[in-house]
Amino acid sequence: MTSGNDKYKKMIEILRNSKPGLPRSEEMEDEVIRRIRNEKSKTETASGLIEAIFGWVYIGWVRRSLIGAAFILVAVFIYQQASILKQVNNMSKQVVITGIGQGPASSSELDKKLTIYKISSGLSDDREIKISEKQMEELLDSYQDLEEKYKDLLRIIEENPELNKYIEKKLDEGKNNKPDL
Amino acid sequence: MKGKIINLIFNIMKNRKLKNLISLILVMTASCNQPETIVTNIVHRDGSVTRRIEMRNSENKFEVSDLQVPFDSTWITRDSMEFTGEGDTIWVKRAEKLFSGIEEINSFYKSDSGANKDIIRHAVFRKKFKWFNTEYNFSEVIDKKMQYGYPVREYLNDEELQWFYSPNYLTMEKQNGPDSLKYRAFNDTVDKKLEKWYMKNLVSEWIGEFAALTGEKVNSEMTQGSLKQRENEFVEIVLKDIDHFDSLWQNGTILRKFIGETNALKYKAEADSAATIATDRFWVNFKPYTVRAIMPGKLTDTNGLVDSSGYLLWPVNSDFFLTELYIMRAESKTLNSWAWLVSGLFLLFVISGIALKRKG
Numbered sequence: 001m002t003s004g005n006d007k008y009k010k011m012i013e014i015l016r017n018s019k020p021g022l023p024r025s026e027e028m029e030d031e032v033i034r035r036i037r038n039e040k041s042k043t044e045t046a047s048g049l050i051e052a053i054f055g056w057v058y059i060g061w062v063r064r065s066l067i068g069a070a071f072i073l074v075a076v077f078i079y080q081q082a083s084i085l086k087q088v089n090n091m092s093k094q095v096v097i098t099g100i101g102q103g104p105a106s107s108s109e110l111d112k113k114l115t116i117y118k119i120s121s122g123l124s125d126d127r128e129i130k131i132s133e134k135q136m137e138e139l140l141d142s143y144q145d146l147e148e149k150y151k152d153l154l155r156i157i158e159e160n161p162e163l164n165k166y167i168e169k170k171l172d173e174g175k176n177n178k179p180d181l
Numbered sequence: 182m183k184g185k186i187i188n189l190i191f192n193i194m195k196n197r198k199l200k201n202l203i204s205l206i207l208v209m210t211a212s213c214n215q216p217e218t219i220v221t222n223i224v225h226r227d228g229s230v231t232r233r234i235e236m237r238n239s240e241n242k243f244e245v246s247d248l249q250v251p252f253d254s255t256w257i258t259r260d261s262m263e264f265t266g267e268g269d270t271i272w273v274k275r276a277e278k279l280f281s282g283i284e285e286i287n288s289f290y291k292s293d294s295g296a297n298k299d300i301i302r303h304a305v306f307r308k309k310f311k312w313f314n315t316e317y318n319f320s321e322v323i324d325k326k327m328q329y330g331y332p333v334r335e336y337l338n339d340e341e342l343q344w345f346y347s348p349n350y351l352t353m354e355k356q357n358g359p360d361s362l363k364y365r366a367f368n369d370t371v372d373k374k375l376e377k378w379y380m381k382n383l384v385s386e387w388i389g390e391f392a393a394l395t396g397e398k399v400n401s402e403m404t405q406g407s408l409k410q411r412e413n414e415f416v417e418i419v420l421k422d423i424d425h426f427d428s429l430w431q432n433g434t435i436l437r438k439f440i441g442e443t444n445a446l447k448y449k450a451e452a453d454s455a456a457t458i459a460t461d462r463f464w465v466n467f468k469p470y471t472v473r474a475i476m477p478g479k480l481t482d483t484n485g486l487v488d489s490s491g492y493l494l495w496p497v498n499s500d501f502f503l504t505e506l507y508i509m510r511a512e513s514k515t516l517n518s519w520a521w522l523v524s525g526l527f528l529l530f531v532i533s534g535i536a537l538k539r540k541g
Binding site for chain 2: 069
């Protein structure tokens, strides 16, 4: 037992005397210093970059110019968008029409043509008007065509006394209102 | 006038009713074989324009000389046949062509040999860069025919002007629909005002041309200014004798009443020439059609009508460009998304800078 105790005590003594020793402690020291320095340099680089990008805030005239430009940009944007909005609103108020048909010549067009025909015919020498043979043929063809087309219409009107009366009344009204051509 | 000319003795038309009937038929004849034409301009951002023409006729006849807008064999065409509700056959010719720019359209207009070759037309395209958006302006312009006429807006109020510039089928629809009596009365009012306008334009044109033809040789009473001052008087003289205008003009009665016996004798030739010029300008050889436009981006302004599909539409008839330019104008805008992005970044940059300074 005594020899066992002695061995134990000796081992404890050896362990106590053997201090933990760092291998290449100098290298480790250097590494720690390098890392601390790197950290510092990173912070310095970032702040340098910010300094470079936003350095203008410390130069009065540049700062004022950029703020001015930003205000102008915002003002232009607001003005343009407001004006577009106003225009689009105006457009939406515009009457939307349906269909794109062309229809017959307008009554004003006819009136104009009749008026001018009447006046211009009097300006030709010797009370003559000149038209080509083709136009004359077209005139006669159209006249026949017109007769054919309106034959049925006239028959319908004649067969219906009420309709006949109504049309006569309207024609009389038209006669009173329209200038006599 | 080409071809064999035959003379139609006007004296045979003693009967006024017959004269009116023939006049009406002449007007209607002019409308025969005339296809209903709709021209659609699809305007692209780069200024090129796809032009589509849709021609509808009761006959399968689409002669270039009958067409309202320039058209030739370089167009891609498609023919079809449609039936109306009444069972009538309608022949449809659709044509399409991509124009690289407005200049190409204008050169087409210059070399037009169609039904409306006598009128001067051109198109305009402008593109303005406005940072946040780009503005596009497209117009089709028809030159005025009369040099000394009055703008129609001097004779019609806003409501009447709207009626005047409306497509005929719309005004007809209103006159035959509910409130037809109201619309017919309104139409009559517009017509009466337009008759006055026609007459005033004719007289004004005659005065302008007469003064130009007589030039410096006239006395102070016959200058353009003096004649112009008496314009209303001349209109009254013409209107008073409108039923016998032709004979009274021929025997010089009307001219004597206006410029006096001596001047009427001395300047009869100039007066006749001026009258011919004035009536030639008034009598526009023109076949109506419809113009449509589709603009890039959002439509922001136009003087045309908007149809249910959002397309722009302008009817074109000779009254519209009689005394002033007829401008069919459209404006649209497109957003420049890259400019929005750049502007946003710039604002962020400035705001961050200021915030940083305050923090510092």
